[in-house]
Amino acid sequence: MRSIRALILRLVRENPGWGYRRIHGEFATLGIKVASSTVWEILK
Template identity: 60%
Template structure:
């Protein structure tokens, strides 16, 4: 989970949770959020991407 967040800094906690579920593990978005928060990875705590590319598309 922490590796996914570090390698994909513009992914939010919901997307990370979805990727983990896709790998066959049960995890809630709230659990991912809590783990990322306790690890100090605040850049991934957003549920939506804040990248410049996403702003351009909107």
């Protein structure tokens, strides 16, 4: 979980215009299963 959190925060830093749904979509593209609500919780 810690590495997923770090990756989410890195994606936000590198792509400040992306919202939690876009980040969730990128994880899905990579084959990483994470709920969009989890991404939202980490970002808020």
